[in-house]
Amino acid sequence: MSHSIQFSTPSRTLHLPPTRLHPPLSSFSFRQFPLTSTFKHTSLRASSSPSPDSSSSSSLLHSPNGTPAVKPEERSSGIDVDTVTEAELKENGFRSTRRTKLICTIGPATCGFEQLSALAEGGMNVARLNMCHGTRDWHRDVIRSVRRLNEEKGFAVAIMMDTEGSEIHMGDLGGEASAKAEDGEVWTFTVRAFDASRPERTISVSYDGFAEDVRVGDELLVDGGMVRFDVIEKIGPDVKCLCTDPGLLLPRANLTFWRDGSLVRERNAMLPTISSKDWLDIDFGIAEGVDFIAVSFVKSAEVINHLKSYLAARPGGGDIGVIAKIESIDSLTNLEEIILASDGAMVARGDLGAQIPLEQVPAAQQRIVKVCRELNKPVIVASQLLESMIEYPTPTRAEVADVSEAVRQRSDALMLSGESAMGQFPDKALTVLRSVSLRIERWWREEKRYEATPLQAISSASSDKISEEICNSASKMANNLGVDAVFVYTKNGHMASLVSRCRPDCPIFAFTNTTSVRRRLNLQWGLIPFRLSFSEDMESNLNKTFSLLKSRGMIKSGDLVIAVSDMLQSIQVMNVP
Ligand SMILES: Nc1ncnc2c1ncn2[C@@H]1O[C@H](COP(=O)(O)OP(=O)(O)OP(=O)(O)O)[C@@H](O)[C@H]1O
Ligand SMILES: CC(=O)C(=O)O
Numbered sequence: 173m174s175h176s177i178q179f180s181t182p183s184r185t186l187h188l189p190p191t192r193l194h195p196p197l198s199s200f201s202f203r204q205f206p207l208t209s210t211f212k213h214t215s216l217r218a219s220s221s222p223s224p225d226s227s228s229s230s231s232l233l234h235s236p237n238g239t240p241a242v243k244p245e246e247r248s249s250g251i252d253v254d255t256v257t258e259a260e261l262k263e264n265g266f267r268s269t270r271r272t273k274l275i276c277t278i279g280p281a282t283c284g285f286e287q288l289s290a291l292a293e294g295g296m297n298v299a300r301l302n303m304c305h306g307t308r309d310w311h312r313d314v315i316r317s318v319r320r321l322n323e324e325k326g327f328a329v330a331i332m333m334d335t336e337g338s339e340i341h342m343g344d345l346g347g348e349a350s351a352k353a354e355d356g357e358v359w360t361f362t363v364r365a366f367d368a369s370r371p372e373r374t375i376s377v378s379y380d381g382f383a384e385d386v387r388v389g390d391e392l393l394v395d396g397g398m399v400r401f402d403v404i405e406k407i408g409p410d411v412k413c414l415c416t417d418p419g420l421l422l423p424r425a426n427l428t429f430w431r432d433g434s435l436v437r438e439r440n441a442m443l444p445t446i447s448s449k450d451w452l453d454i455d456f457g458i459a460e461g462v463d464f465i466a467v468s469f470v471k472s473a474e475v476i477n478h479l480k481s482y483l484a485a486r487p488g489g490g491d492i493g494v495i496a497k498i499e500s501i502d503s504l505t506n507l508e509e510i511i512l513a514s515d516g517a518m519v520a521r522g523d524l525g526a527q528i529p530l531e532q533v534p535a536a537q538q539r540i541v542k543v544c545r546e547l548n549k550p551v552i553v554a555s556q557l558l559e560s561m562i563e564y565p566t567p568t569r570a571e572v573a574d575v576s577e578a579v580r581q582r583s584d585a586l587m588l589s590g591e592s593a594m595g596q597f598p599d600k601a602l603t604v605l606r607s608v609s610l611r612i613e614r615w616w617r618e619e620k621r622y623e624a625t626p627l628q629a630i631s632s633a634s635s636d637k638i639s640e641e642i643c644n645s646a647s648k649m650a651n652n653l654g655v656d657a658v659f660v661y662t663k664n665g666h667m668a669s670l671v672s673r674c675r676p677d678c679p680i681f682a683f684t685n686t687t688s689v690r691r692r693l694n695l696q697w698g699l700i701p702f703r704l705s706f707s708e709d710m711e712s713n714l715n716k717t718f719s720l721l722k723s724r725g726m727i728k729s730g731d732l733v734i735a736v737s738d739m740l741q742s743i744q745v746m747n748v749p
């Protein structure tokens with residue numbers, strides 16, 4: 173049975189080269205599907221937007237144990253998917269796949285190949301490298317290990333490089349993991365560098381103007397108040413401080429100083445968002461092929477635009493997504509324009525909580541998540557989600573509630589920092605994020621808590637408007653019909669992000685023909701990214717996908733699927749033959 177509704181935009185279809193035109197709907201033949209009787213098809217066709225099939229990279233088909241399962245000559249027709257997704261789809265069906273993405277900061281606790289492999293098996297979608305720590309050689313080794321993991325096991329773990337930025341921070345404690353400051357102790361903060369080991373109760377500071385800028389009577393906050401000091405004396409480059417709130421000092425912790433109850437930030441505002449060291453790190457990131465660059469302490473859209481044009485002008489740079497870290501007062505002031513300029517944003521609650529009163533952080537988080545959703549940019553909720561798990565194998569109730577809230581807000585991704593970088597239980601922390609996400613997502617579906625207010629329109633160009641409407645409608649249809657999955661065929665990933673933005677009830681299978689787009693899609697809510705060589709012909713794409721996924725046991729006859737693509741602007745509804 174075949175139904176068709178056709179809407180056309182003549183101005184667009186008129187310009188199509190004849191060879192690219194899709195066959196008229198009346199001539200659609202579904203005989204190529206083995207079970208035509210079960211096949212339902214509705215096509216809402218606006219126009220087709222041709223573009224050459226750019227797929228050139230080799231394709232691999234992997235068996236569940238991670239070894240290539242096809243002969244090389246069959247590979248061009250294969251599909252890239254990781255073993256964990258494959259097992260999840262086979263065992264639990266579509267509905268139970270996790271929608272919220274998980275990011276792990278990699279550090280000494282997780283930098284080995286086996287440790288990275290365990291994180292990928294445990295659901296890590298993105299590995300974050302914080303350029304505040306470690307040498308470039310160290311980071312290169314991690315990047316290469318993740319790439320190897322992807323190649324060997326079919327994963328699409330993306331790499332996010334996080335810049336150091338030029339905010340004021342402590343030095344690296346001469347190799348020590350931490351130092352304890354006790355109440356009433358006097359510590360020296362100095363701009364002097366140490367040749368040998370760190371003198372007792374002495375901390376180096378990254379910013380040369382530090383001793384000049386602070387005044388006796390200022391309050392010095394480490395890591396947004398985890399440890400507090402009063403400035404009691406200045407002696408040349410040394411600043412003597414009295415500890416008033418004891419705690420652990422961690423290497424390279426952020427420092428802020430406060431005067432009469434306000435953050436002192438005049439000089440900070442003069443420091444560049446991207447320092448000279450950051451530019452060298454960015455060049456390193458381009459050379460190593462990272463997928464995202466997260467920019468610390470963004471203050472305006474200008475720096476994002478600058479970085480994006482820098483990247484666009486470099487080979488491979490255009491494939492890198494730029495994530496704005498929202499962690500300063502200025503970034504909140506200029507939030508909309510910053511997010512609009514970026515490819516995503518991070519609610520960096522660690523430093524944000526040092527710049528605004530802590531009780532304002534939850535409202536800021538909610539606002540950032542909402543703005544990102546409206547503007548169709550992925551959003552990451554970061555810092556202290558499971559802080560106690562750095563030391564303990566189980567989270568606190570409050571931490572579980574915090575994770576639940578971020579999932580309930582339907583943020584795209586949750587991030588572990590110290591928990592995975594240097595904690596004692598990185599795998600357990602990841603398991604907690606995974607199980608809490610799954611539980612809250614299920615609750616959401618069971619309660620049918622669809623958004624009450626519709627999303628605002630975002631596109632301006634006519635073809636983008638059509639894509640947006642198609643994705644909105646496809647998602648709504650998916651919910652109303654209770655379909656098993658939305659399939660989206662997308663070259664640059666935009667169409668997949670538009671479906672993800674609607675947060676439909678079912679998982680979204682995103683098929684794309686390059687590995688770099690596949691990795692980037694792995695940051696977005698609900699997308700299960702596959703790499704597949706596909707053509708302009710949707711019928712043959714669907715046939716190919718069905719047979720590949722069926723042969724791997726990832727879908728079965730009778731499953732109800734909605735398909736959209738950025739080549740043929742249509743919505744197709746069908747039962748898997
Ligand atoms: N590459 C690394 N090498 C050594 N330690 C690391 C590394 N990455 C992270 N850590 C450790 O994990 C802790 C927390 O992680 P991280 O520095 O990423 O926190 P953060 O608050 O997210 O950072 P930032 O605000 O600087 O971006 C750090 O204090 C450090 O001890
Ligand atoms: C992640 C980060 O940079 C922060 O929370 O400050």
Ligand SMILES: [K+]
Pocket residue numbers: 302303304334335336337468
């Ligand atoms: K950083």
Ligand SMILES: [Mg+2]
Pocket residue numbers: 468499520522523
């Ligand atoms: Mg930060």
